Amino acid sequence: MMGPLIVFFACAVLAVAGAILLILAREPIHSALSLILVMVALAILYLLLGAEFISAVQIIVYAGAVMVLFVFVIMLLNFGVEERTDFSKLAKYVGVPLGFFLLIEVARWLYESRIGSVVASGAGTVTVAASTRDLSAELFRQYLFNFEATSILILVAILGALVLARKSQ
Amino acid sequence: MIIPVSYYLVLSGILFGLGVVAFIFKRNVIAVFMSIELMLNAVNLAFVAFSRAHQQLDGMVFVFFVIVVAAAEAAVGLAIVIMMAQNRESLNVERVNLLKL
């Protein structure tokens, strides 16, 4: 079956295109939209990996809440297009090629590594074990302390946002 | 079924790299923030792929924590952005070169 492969490459192309658009776009809203594109493509990839719940959470939290906040703030401030500044010559002529070289090297290493050749079993295979029930059991038994810690983190974040957003006297 | 983990890892690496590039090149604070989110997303993809490869759920649980941290970060970060916009009347990161106004 070629189906999963086609879906994978379609989503991969969408994700990479979204990431490139994020860089190229000068209007912040366009950047936000392209990031949403990346997130939706990744959610489909999670589905392909058989992680239904993660996929849904990705859409609800990232695309449905965090990015809405971004769009909201961009609309609220409405500062218009981004200023272009000339970054340093060294970065332009040395940094970018070096970065690409590093990327290709890391990609090659990942591709040839031992873990890389393992087949990512996902939707349709026998071991679709990532059911929501198993995931919640893991989360609320083994990782209970971490879970509580993140809830404290969220509380601190709420307080921080409140203090920052409060009208200064 | 026939997709090896390496494909996901390479995609994750590419997305992370693009996130770094965006982080360095973007001048708008909000866009810089978004590039951080892009990097976190790339890492999440690698986590889920590893989790499937090892047939263990720990990777997916970690993705939850990453998402929670990203949401908390967005809340505080955007509050800071709004403060900055009110105080400097610009969103350009290069204008934010003083610790105090």
Place this chain on the structure above:
Amino acid sequence: MGFISQHSVLVASVIKIAVLLFIVMTALAYLTWFERKVVARIQSRWGPYYVGAHGLLQPLADGLKFLFKEDFTPPASDKLVYFLAPFLALTLALTAIALIPFGPPTVHFLNGQQVFLVSNIDIGLIFLFAITSMGVYGVALAGWSSNSKYPLLGGLRSSAQMISYEVSLTISVVGVLLLAGTLNFNGIIEGQSGYWLGFFPRWHFVPQIVGFACYLTAAIAETNRVPFDLPEAETELVAGFHTEYSSFKFAMFFMAEYANMITVSCLATILFFGGWLSPFPASWHWQLYLPGAGLVALGIYCAIDSATRMRGIARLQLGVVAVLALGLGALCLMPWAAPYVQGPFWFTLKVLVFLFFYVWVRGTLPRFRYDQLMSFGWKLLLPVSLANLVITALVLVFPAFTRHA
């Protein structure tokens, strides 16, 4: 023959999607008619009356009008986003309906696929929330891309409002999830079968009455309806986020709003009112004849009406409606058809009650002020739904505690 048998799942899905799309589009059109008629009755008016008998062809006339109006794009707008926004709104609103089961899973195609449900996902409810949570973008982007003052304000209001009320909406539903123990829609519905005292249905709205109230309020706010329709408050913002939209793009926003109304009503029916379950015990056999009898009664009413009060072409139209209703009713009365019609009949009836409630609220309540809206959502609705969740969890866990002690 090879293709059909190999891809029977695909073929069945495509057929289901096409039929569902047709039904939903028709329902959207006639929902506008229904709303105008009911609001007119509340305000002692006639409502649409001239196009067709009882204004029954009014939706068709409106659709044609939208199609043939000039499609004007403001020159200063952000073209791409301006085009994207209505498509996004309508697509997401329609996609959500694919997850709704309209009838029992026991009715199959030949290949074993369910007839009344397009996609049976294990965590259907979460997916529905995922899709509807993206719905904000349609409104917010429309407001921003128009590059105009009032749409921007409308878009800002809507994104703030929809984020705020989404929290309460989700939390109010969790109580039901605790009772049901599953995220699958059919599982949630089947968990509500059975009766108290032998006749009172075991639906979740009895133990979750507070959650239901929170859900209904938050749902009205999520769909931007009166009294929470601040994003399009015409007395303050001209027409809110779709001020700059005309012709068919405006119609798409309109359809998205009504599709969202239908989705939210379906969800209320599934979560709190037992979905396609009948309110009467299975031993009451006369309920099998209710759908057919209702249709026949409608047909007779239309026939009498057309014979006595209608003139000219309207008489003919109503006559056609009467014949159709009588024919369908007779078909439903056939003994072999009754089990298939039962599920969808009760589901549609319950959804219609909710839609009527929506329209009723619109005809009755004044609009909130913006600060009232925000403080209501955060200071009243959220604490109440959180308390409901905590109490539900405690009640469910308490027997386990006493057993271990």
